[in-house]
Amino acid sequence: MTDIIIIGAGPAGLTAAIYARRAAKSVLVLEAKSYGGQIINTPDIENYPVAAHISGFDFATKVYEQAKALGAVFKFEKAVGLRDNGDTKTVITAKNEYEAKAVIIATGSENRKLGVEGEDKLVGRGISYCATCDGAFFRKKDVAVVGGGNTAIEDALYLADVADKVYLVHRRDAFRGEEAGVAKLRERDNVEFVLNSVVTKLNADRRLQSVEVTDRQGNVRVLEVSGLFVAVGRVPENQNFASLIELDSAGYAVAAEDCLTGTAGVFVAGDNRRKEVHQLVTATADGAVAATEAVKYLNA
Amino acid sequence: MSVIPVNENNFEREIINADLPVLADFYADWCGPCRMLRPTLEAIAADRSDVKVAAVNIDENPDLADEFDISSIPCVILFKNGAEADRSIGLVPREALEDMLG
Ligand SMILES: Cc1cc2nc3c(=O)[nH]c(=O)nc-3n(C[C@H](O)[C@H](O)[C@H](O)COP(=O)(O)OP(=O)(O)OC[C@H]3O[C@@H](n4cnc5c(N)ncnc54)[C@H](O)[C@@H]3O)c2cc1C
Numbered sequence: 001m002t003d004i005i006i007i008g009a010g011p012a013g014l015t016a017a018i019y020a021r022r023a024a025k026s027v028l029v030l031e032a033k034s035y036g037g038q039i040i041n042t043p044d045i046e047n048y049p050v051a052a053h054i055s056g057f058d059f060a061t062k063v064y065e066q067a068k069a070l071g072a073v074f075k076f077e078k079a080v081g082l083r084d085n086g087d088t089k090t091v092i093t094a095k096n097e098y099e100a101k102a103v104i105i106a107t108g109s110e111n112r113k114l115g116v117e118g119e120d121k122l123v124g125r126g127i128s129y130c131a132t133c134d135g136a137f138f139r140k141k142d143v144a145v146v147g148g149g150n151t152a153i154e155d156a157l158y159l160a161d162v163a164d165k166v167y168l169v170h171r172r173d174a175f176r177g178e179e180a181g182v183a184k185l186r187e188r189d190n191v192e193f194v195l196n197s198v199v200t201k202l203n204a205d206r207r208l209q210s211v212e213v214t215d216r217q218g219n220v221r222v223l224e225v226s227g228l229f230v231a232v233g234r235v236p237e238n239q240n241f242a243s244l245i246e247l248d249s250a251g252y253a254v255a256a257e258d259c260l261t262g263t264a265g266v267f268v269a270g271d272n273r274r275k276e277v278h279q280l281v282t283a284t285a286d287g288a289v290a291a292t293e294a295v296k297y298l299n300a
Numbered sequence: 301m302s303v304i305p306v307n308e309n310n311f312e313r314e315i316i317n318a319d320l321p322v323l324a325d326f327y328a329d330w331c332g333p334c335r336m337l338r339p340t341l342e343a344i345a346a347d348r349s350d351v352k353v354a355a356v357n358i359d360e361n362p363d364l365a366d367e368f369d370i371s372s373i374p375c376v377i378l379f380k381n382g383a384e385a386d387r388s389i390g391l392v393p394r395e396a397l398e399d400m401l402g
Contacts, residue, residue, distance in 0.1 A: 033391050034340075040332035040391070057332035076393060124372035124389035133331065137371040207369040227371060 002028045004294050005091050005100035006072075007079045008237075010037020011280050012270025013106035014063040015287025016294075021070035023295040028098060029067070030091060032078035036060025037108050038271070039280060041133050048280050059280075079107075082241045084263055101265065102294040105245065105253070106287065107237035108271040109278070114146060114230050118202045126208025127228050131155035135162045138227040144169055144211055146199055147231035153181035155231050160188045167223050169194045169213055194223070202228070236272040248274050259290035267294055301345050303338075306354040308361050314354055316382040321401060324354045326365060326375040333391040334374040340394045341376075351401060376400075 004020045006013045009031035020027045039045065042056040051059075068074065081092035082103060089103045111129035113119055119127060128134040131145070135158055143163045145156045148170040154177075156168045168185065173195045175182050185191050194213055200220070201212035211223045236251045245261040245268060246254040252274035259267045269290035270283040306314045306324065315322050325341050327334035345353035358365040358373060368377060368384070378386045378400050386400045 033393055034336040036332075036336060040336055043330050043332070055332065057335050060332075060336075078393075124375055124387070125369050126371050128372050133333075134372045136328075137365070207371065 001088065002026050002073075002098065002100040003298055004028075004102045004104060004291070005030060005089070005098055006104045006106055007082075007091065007241075008032075008037065008106035008108055008270070009035040009064065009074065010106060010108045010270060010283065011039060011060075011063060012108065012283040012287040012290075013037075013104070014060075014067045015284040016104050016106060016269055016291040017067040017072035017287075018063075018070055019288050019291035020295060021067070021072050023291070025295060025298060027067075027072040028100065029072055029074045030077050030079050030093065030098070031074065032076075034076070035064040035074070041130050043132065045280065080240050082244055082266070084244055084266070087265075089265060101298055102267070103265065104259075104267045104269055104287075104290045104294055105238070105241055105261075105272065106269045106283075106290070107241075108283075109234040109236045111230065112233045112235045114199060114232060116199055116202055118204060119230075122202060122204055122208050122228075125206065126204065126226055127202075127230065129230050131158045131229050131231075134227075134229075135159055138163045140164050141227060142223075142225045143167070143227035143229060144194075144199075144223050144225045145229040145231055146170070147233070148172060148175045148177065149231065149233065150177040150181065151233075152231035153177040153185060155229050156185055156191060157181060157188075159229065160185070160191050163227070164190065166191045167194050167225065168192070169197055169199060169211075169223075171198050172196065194221070197221075199228070234271070234278075238268075238272050241266075250274075257289065259286055259293055265294075265297055301349070301352065303341055303345050304352065304354045306356050308364060311356075311361075311364060314352075315379050318352055318379070318382075320350060320352045321385070322352045322354055322379040323397060323401070324356055324377045324379060326356045326358050326368070326370050326373055326377065328357065328359050328373055331373050336391050337374045337376075340397065343394065344397060 003025035039056040077093035144167040253268040267290040269286035
């Protein structure tokens with residue numbers, strides 16, 4: 001039996017693997033897609049201590065290789081359930097069941113969808129959740145960004161340099177994101193704010209052709225855009241483990257800085273944990289703390 | 301087999317006129333998820349003799365990306381008898397691509 005199963009090979013899970021292996025515990029990491037997590041989407045990380053510039057891919061690959069060299073075992077399977085048997089835990093995947101003495105859930109988060117009909121079919125055909133990833137496809141075109149937080153503001157700023165025209169659609173008239181960013185957007189001639197409005201329809205043939213927005217008064221307007229960037233937040237990936245960990249109303253795992261959950265031997269680390277700052281440094285910090293707590297639990 | 305680089309010049313020959321189903325990976329060097337997906341495509345190319353795996357660099361072949369309405373990468377399009385049969389967008393596990401092959 002494995003000492004510690006880590007679910008998710010993002011920055012939090014990989015760091016937990018490093019700490020657990022250095023404490024001489026056997027480690028199995030289960031990952032649904034590929035190691036690295038969200039960070040592989042960014043071409044340039046500029047705020048992680050030590051490296052002034054590093055691509056998300058290189059960052060992920062370095063941490064993965066470090067964990068692997070220390071002896072962590074990786075299996076690319078998605079965890080769909082978790083069972084508490086007291087002294088042991090069972091992690092369920094589509095094809096297998098794995099047993100461990102402790103489990104660290106480091107499943108991070110996914111992009112929140114808009115929830116408008118036809119959205120799924122248009123992903124990659126005009127709809128995107130990452131401006132820095134897909135912005136280049138909209139050079140000299142008209143696009144819209146939906147959202148009111150920092151990501152939406154940063155996306156709109158980024159796209160204003162690339163696209164011809166950028167509409168920023170937000171359901172309120174005030175932004176949650178930083179005022180400085182909003183001020184910069186106001187200075188741009190090619191950015192138009194579409195406030196108190198929500199996206200109500202996607203018009204498409206083979207790809208997105210236009211977006212219908214409706215304001216609070218019920219007025220409908222059609223924006224002729226070939227790209228729609230959805231920046232309405234992220235959804236933590238905790239649903240599969242909800243029977244053993246407490247979740248808040250937004251789906252985040254409720255656990256303090258010690259990463260303990262209500263179930264002994266089950267820990268949470270990274271972006272799926274409720275906290276103020278969801279960044280690489282806090283994800284890796286969680287990984288270290290959760291692994292240390294798991295080791296303490298195993299040695300008790 | 302290995303992954304075959306395809307561009308505007310050999311697209312017709314390698315993909316449209318191919319005898320086998322083709323998984324064509326539209327990618328760019330700056331795209332992290334594309335780099336993550338590459339080993340999966342290489343593994344499929346190595347393990348399966350009933351499919352061909354091709355790679356189209358979208359920076360070098362923007363017209364091809366446009367022709368297939370691609371606005372997000374990685375985008376893996378399955379071609380059967382020269383026509384698009386299915387596509388997969390983003391970083392996906394190997395099974396997702398194999399499921400698409402049927
Ligand atoms: C475009 C973009 C740019 C960013 N830039 C920066 C930046 O410059 N600096 C910075 O500090 N932060 C940045 N961030 C945020 C940073 O990427 C995250 O805070 C960090 O990746 C969180 O790490 P994590 O390990 O908690 O979660 P994630 O990175 O989300 O990793 C979770 C992993 O778990 C896997 N998983 C999920 N569910 C399951 C399951 N059921 N079974 C198995 N595996 C599962 C996922 O596939 C994923 O690999 C950026 C994020 C994005 C999206």
